[in-house]
Every structure is written in structure tokens, then in C-alpha cells.
């Protein structure tokens with residue numbers, strides 16, 4: 086376990102009682118969590134190898150309460166870590182012992198759905214899926230669909246600029262959010278963007294999305310809702326090797342075809358997910374693509390015919406179309422539960438680098454070699470259409486050597502992505518996990534510019550300060 | 561320093577040269593007006609700077625991978641050159657970059673860097689996103705003469721703060737773009753425009769809303785209250801696809817639009833010409849007298865807003881983006897109608913940009929919608945963080961920024 090946390094501020098720890106007393110009048114009584122047992126529930130997120138029990142947990146119920154809590158913490162110099170559902174895979178929501186957690190779970194209402202303008206205004210703590218559920222009867226959906234969509238919140242999605250399987254066609258969070266209401270560390274409430282397609286001045290919304298809780302706390306968001314396609318059909322394509330499947334992805338995009346989704350699974354991932362979801366995945370292949378097409382029946386047939394032609398040129402062995410809504414649901418359930426299903430077998434860490442699609446075959450091959458050399462099982466399951474890799478490196482949490490080596494090769498794989506022309510993270514965020522690799526992708530000048538922008542919003546570095554930027558050399 | 565030398569030096573040929581120029585400007589306390597093709601010099605508040613920093617010689621496509629749907633080019637590369645390279649491979653910039661030469665009566669070639677700097681998108685924005693959505697990587701020189709990068713060339717990237725979005729649409733006030741990278745889309749093989757005649761604004765917006773709420777992926781939705789040719793109201797809905805799918809979807813959409821009246825269809829080149837005119841604001845650009853505003857507002861509030869604006873104000877206008885965008889022409893007068901327009905648009909939770917007006921008017925009015933104190937504070941802070949000495953395009957967006 087090698088990722089350092091900053092040393093806790095002793096003066097804050099010493100003043101804990103006083104700070105809690107200061108917070109208490111700002112919140113409803115049940116909205117301030119102080120007991121050790123209850124605080125422990127917030128000590129980590131989905132990057133479970135690291136934990137820190139926070140000073141306290143505030144669960145405000147209005148924007149004004151958020152503002153009051155932040156203003157108080159600002160005055161007192163108390164650090165604040167925003168938390169949605171705590172499903173971050175990069176440690177973005179892991180607290181510090183000298184910080185309070187500000188959880189948005191009680192801000193969980195859909196405030197307004199505006200069908201004529203095709204937007205919805207929601208509170209930050211609503212889950213991703215519940216936005217879609219609130220508009221689906223009218224034939225709409227909210228497009229970005231992280232596999233964690235049942236649990237994760239829109240605030241967390243904005244914090245991480247999350248993606249999902251269907252982002253190949255519909256874009257990621259930043260392309261689907263039109264506005265936020267946010268609170269700055271000093272308590273100032275700001276509206277960025279809104280119900281119109283753009284806003285005046287600098288694109289502050291653009292920099293807010295993906296800022297990992299470091300620029301302000303989001304309390305509301307305005308998102309675009311899109312009309313659903315007439316129909317959708319996922320198709321499974323089995324190949325002998327990962328390289329063939331990777332090359333097929335590049336060829337499909339190169340031919341000017343953009344399916345709604347193109348998901349990749351290697352042999353290991355197929356076995357794990359099939360055992361869990363019984364989705365009818367082919368078990369005798371080396372790699373599989375789930376490619377989803379949309380439109381009318383005839384349109385889907387036409388697009389599929391083209392895709393199948395290309396797949397044949399890449400020696401596809403199995404082509405299996407979903408024949409019913411139930412099969413479709415099972416196919417997606419298998420894919421979306423990949424992480425959970427892997428977690429039943431072994432502890433794992435999930436990497437998230439992105440590479441140019443032309444490099445997929447090469448990077449997959451190297452990934453296999455690197456993991457094999459270090460003696461780790463690896464399952465690859467990821468968004469292939471946009472080159473966003475997710476190797477799941479398995480290890481034994483009870484064996485410190487195994488855990489350390491998994492962490493080490495994870496970082497090696499991320500460097501491999503950067504070397505291949507890509508980046509450290511495509512959708513899970515930097516958090517603490519990739520923080521100390523930032524200099525591998527960015528120059529000191531690049532990072533300083535980002536930190537100066539950060540400091541405009543939070544000059545004292547009180548918001549989620551242990552994340553994203555290497556601990557040394559901060560301005 | 562000798563003046564002719566200077567003009568020579570302010571046309572850097574490389575990022576390195578650009579850094580040196582900025583370093584010198586910082587030492588000499590010079591401000592620099594950034595210029596691409598100079599076709600949109602009339603956009604924004606008039607800039608008073610000590611010298612012009614031109615991207616004219618910072619040209620060339622540096623990476624084009626059709627199979628990965630990505631292109632990078634140096635900032636001064638003519639947009640036409642980029643679009644020609646893409647067309648040769650059957651691809652395009654998704655957002656239909658806007659060409660405002662007709663609007664400003666300007667010559668020259670728009671550059672790809674300015675497309676990014678101004679975040680100007682055409683009709684397809686409603687379907688495939690804005691310039692800021694397609695821009696995935698930038699290199700820029702900031703006011704400290706440092707070459708900075710943000711983003712990259714891959715489709716998904718959340719590594720660090722998204723300075724790509726922040727600098728896109730900053731009108732060159734945060735730095736000089738030296739290279740920009742866009743993601744691309746395959747160019748559809750065919751297009752058709754469905755036309756509804758004679759609708760009033762409210763029905764037109766409802767018709768566009770119905771089309772945009774359909775699963776048929778309408779890629780343009782505009783309403784011209786006096787028509788393209790001045791004869792009568794026209795509501796235009798564009799579909800772009802391969803031929804087979806196009807035929808099917810056009811048919812379905814015609815059925816869906818039946819409650820709004822009979823639908824005519826215009827195909828191929830004729831359809832393309834219609835949308836080119838809309839992207840270039842041709843229906844209003846022709847006459848050079850009027851001031852031109854661009855209103856961005858929620859579509860469902862557009863009709864009421866336009867009613868409020870047009871009472872007592874001789875105005876011509878048309879809608880794009882399904883009603884979310886209004887182009888408005890008024891006689892310049894004292895304030896180009898700013899007071900009334902800004903009040904009505906604020907009521908509708910939108911904002912108004914004065915896109916074209918004589919310099920005197922743009923110097924004394926807020927060209928971009930004024931920001932509240934809290935937003936202005938952040939805005940000034942961002943400017944400071946990139947350009948502490950105020951070297952680039954001083955005052956182009958807001959006084960002091």
C-alpha cells in the first residue's frame with residue numbers, strides 16, 4: 086500500500102469537538118454523523134484498499150445547508166470531501182481523518198422534467214438510473230450509463246465526467262450536462278449554464294465537469310434527455326484472439342460505422358460474467374465483442390450486415406444476435422456486472438487508461454505479457470469503441486506482496502497507455518490512484534496551469550485536497 | 561526594437577517561436593491581439609493592443625487518423641484545408657463550423673484555431689454537439705510564455721482539469737492556441753430537408769420539438785418566420801443518413817408531423833444549400849445596416865421571448881437549434897436594443913450576444929451577456945491564472961478580461 090496521504094492537521098483533530106459543535110446548528114440533527122461506527126461507513130469508496138475515517142459526515146438537505154456548512158469549514162480551515170454514492174474506483178471519495186465528508190445522498194429529488202426543452206433539472210444526489218427511469222415512459226433517456234448506474238449519483242458522474250457503454254454514440258457526462266448549481270468553498274452559490282444550449286463567458290461548466298470535487302460542491306444539475314431509438318439489438322461476436330477482436334473494432338470505426346456500443350471481453354472476463362449472468366456468451370472463444378446497433382428492424386439488419394462483413398475479415402468465429410428483450414437484458418447484465426462478478430472471485434484493481442483504437446491490439450498483448458510476468462490473473466472488459474481499456478488485475482488482499490505487485494503493474498499498464506498515445510484515465514478519474522503518475526502524462530507547466538485554475542475556486546486547497554495533483558510541488 | 565522586424569516576428573512559425581514572442585511581450589509590457597484569418601475581427605469587444613499576433617504561418621495538419629476519427633492541425637490552418645482533407649476520406653467535423661464571412665462582410669480564410677477559440681457551431685449542434693464537445697485536445701501558449709497542453713488525441717480522457725473546455729470559447733483571452741485536435745464523424749451519404757409552410761412561431765417550435773423528440777435523429781431544426789426567400793414562414797427539419805435509412809426516416813417523420821400540416825421535401829444539394837445559408841446567417845446577413853444578436857435560450861421559452869422583444873422594436877429574426885437559438889437583426893440606434901433584448905432574454909433564462917454592430921456600439925455595450933459579481937470574480941481569476949499581465953486580446957470578452 087504505497088499511496089501516501091498528506092499528514093493530518095493536528096490542530097484540526099484537536100479541535101474536533103468544537104468543530105462538531107459549530108456544524109451542529111447548521112444542519113438537521115439527523116444530518117450530522119459523528120459516532121465512530123457510523124463514520125466508518127464512509128471511510129472508503131470502491132477503491133477499497135485505502136481507508137480513512139473522517140472527522141464527521143454532513144448530509145445536508147438543501148443547497149443553503151451545503152452553503153452554510155462550507156462557509157463554516159472555510160472559516161475554520163476544515164477540509165471537505167464531497168461524496169455521492171462512493172462508487173469511485175480511483176479513490177476520489179476517500180476521506181481524510183482531518184476532513185469532513187459532505188454527502189449529497191439526501192439531495193435526491195428530480196426537480197423538473199421539461200419535455201419541450203428536452204432537459205431535466207435534478208438534485209446532485211439522484212442516481213444516474215433514476216433520471217432515465219423518470220423519463221422513460223415518455224420515450225426518453227439520460228445517455229451516459231456507467232455500469233454503476235443503479236447506485237452512482239449525477240453529482241459523482243459530473244465529478245468524474247463518467248462514461249458508459251453507450252457513450253460511443255451519445256458522448257460522456259460533459260456532453261450531456263447543460264448546467265449545475267454549485268457552492269464554492271466560501272459558501273457562494275453559483276449557477277453555471279442552465280436550460281439553454283450554452284452560457285456566456287468562459288466555459289466554467291466545462292471545467293467543473295471532471296473536477297473531482299475540487300472546485301465546488303454540486304447541488305443541482307440540468308441534463309439533456311434524449312429520445313430513445315426505435316429499437317436496439319446487441320450482438321455477440323466471438324474471436325479466437327484478443328488481437329483479432331481489437332483489430333475488428335478499429336476496422337468498424339474506420340469503415341465509418343459508429344454503433345451505439347462496442348464492448349470488449351477477453352476469455353477470462355467472458356467466463357466470469359457468463360458464470361454470473363448466464364447471458365449465453367460463447368465460452369470457447371478467446372475474445373468477444375458486444376456490439377449494439379439501433380434503429381428500425383430494417384436499419385439494424387443493414388448496419389449489422391456491414392459489421393458482420395468486417396468481422397468476417399477478422400476471422401470472427403461466432404455471431405449471436407439477441408432474439409428477445411430478455412436476451413438483450415441478460416447480455417447487458419453480464420457486461421454491467423463484470424466488476425462485481427470479478428469481485429466474487431478475487432480482489433481486483435481496475436485500470437482505466439485510454440489508447441488510440443489503432444493501438445488496442447498491441448496494448449492488449451502487452452497487458453497480457455506484463456500481468457503474466459508478474460503472476461497476476463487479468464480480465465479485460467472495456468469500452469473498445471473509444472479505446473477505454475479496463476484491465477481488472479486480480480490479487481489476494483491478504484497477501485501484502487500480491488497487493489503491492491498488483492498496484493505496481495497497474496501503474497505500468499497506465500504508463501503503457503500514455504506511451505501508446507493515450508492517457509491515464511478515460512472515465513474513472515485520477516483520485517489518489519493515479520495522482521502520482523500525473524507527471525508521466527503532463528509537464529510541470531501543464532500541472533501548474535491546472536493548479537492555478539483550481540486555486541481560483543479554492544485558494545486554500547480545502548476541497549478534496551489529497552487528490553489529482555501530486556502532493557509535492559503544489560502552488 | 562525595429563517595427564518592421566516586429567511585424568515579421570509576430571507571425572511565429574512554431575510553438576517555440578510563439579513562446580519567445582510572448583516572453584518578449586511580457587518583458588516589454590505589450591499586449592497582443594490574436595488573429596487567425598481575420599474573418600471574425602468584428603466579433604467581441606474591439607481589442608486595443610500593441611501588436612497583432614497572427615497564426616498565419618502556424619499551419620498544417622499534424623495528425624490525421626481516419627480510422628480513429630481524429631485530426632490535429634496547427635492553429636492557423638485554414639478551415640477549408642481541414643474540411644477538404646476530411647471530405648477526401650468521407651469524414652467531417654461534427655458541429656458544422658460556422659463561417660461568418662457573410663455576416664461581417666469579411667475576406668480571408670477562417671482558421672481551425674479560431675473555430676476552437678470562438679466555439680462557434682452550426683445547425684448540427686442540436687444533434688452532435690458543439691465545437692467544445694468535439695475539441696479533445698489543445699496546445700496553447702499562456703501569458704507566462706509556457707507551452708501548455710490539455711486533453712490529447714483519444715476519445716475519452718478525464719485526466720486532470722479539462723482546460724480544453726475552459727479555453728474553447730475564450731476568444732483568445734487565455735492564450736494562443738498553437739495546435740488543436742478534434743474528433744470526427746463519418747460524413748452521411750445523403751440528406752433531405754422536410755419543410756412545413758406557414759406555421760406561426762409557437763406551432764413551429766412545437767413541430768421542431770416533436771421532430772427532435774422522435775427517434776429519427778433530426779440534425780437540423782430551424783424556423784424562418786419570413787421564409788428563406790422572403791415569401792412566407794418555413795420550418796425546416798434535416799435528416800442526414802445513408803440513402804435507405806433516409807427514405808425510411810423521412811417517411812416516418814412526415815407521418816409524425818402530419819398534425820402540423822403538409823410537408824414538402826428538398827433533397828441533396830438543394831437541402832445542403834439551405835443549411836449552409838442558415839449556418840452562415842444568410843437570411844439576416846445580407847443587409848449590412850442592422851445590428852445582429854445571437855440569443856441562446858430554452859426552446860420552450862423562445863416564442864414568448866421573441867414576442868416581448870418585437871413589440872415596438874422593428875426586428876427580423878429566425879430560429880435554429882429547434883428554437884434554442886435565435887438570430888435577431890435590429891437597427892443599431894443608440895444601444896442596438898440591448899436593454900429590451902437583454903431583459904426579455906433574462907426573463908427566459910437565456911443570454912444574448914451582440915454578434916455584429918459598429919465598433920462604437922460594441923465598445924460601449926456588453927457584447928457578451930454581463931456576468932453576476934460572483935461569476936465575474938471567477939472569470940477574472942481564470943484570466944489571471946493564464947495571463948496575469950493581460951497580454952492576450954485585452955477586453956475582448958469583458959472589460960479587464
Ligand SMILES: Cc1cc2nc3c(=O)[nH]c(=O)nc-3n(C[C@H](O)[C@H](O)[C@H](O)COP(=O)(O)OP(=O)(O)OC[C@H]3O[C@@H](n4cnc5c(N)ncnc54)[C@H](O)[C@@H]3O)c2cc1C
Nearest residue numbers: 169170171172173177231232238240241244247248298303
Ligand atoms: C461496479 C462499478 C462499475 C463502474 N462502472 C463505471 C462505468 O461504466 N463508467 C464510469 O465512468 N465509471 C464507472 N464506475 C465508477 C463510478 O461509479 C463513477 O466514477 C461514478 O460517477 C461515481 O459516482 P458516485 O456518486 O459514486 O460518486 P463518488 O464516488 O461518491 O464521488 C466521485 C467523485 O466526485 C466527487 N463528487 C461526488 N459528488 C459530488 C458533488 N455533488 N459535487 C462535487 N463533487 C462531487 C467526489 O468528491 C469524488 O471525487 C464504476 C464503479 C463501480 C463500483
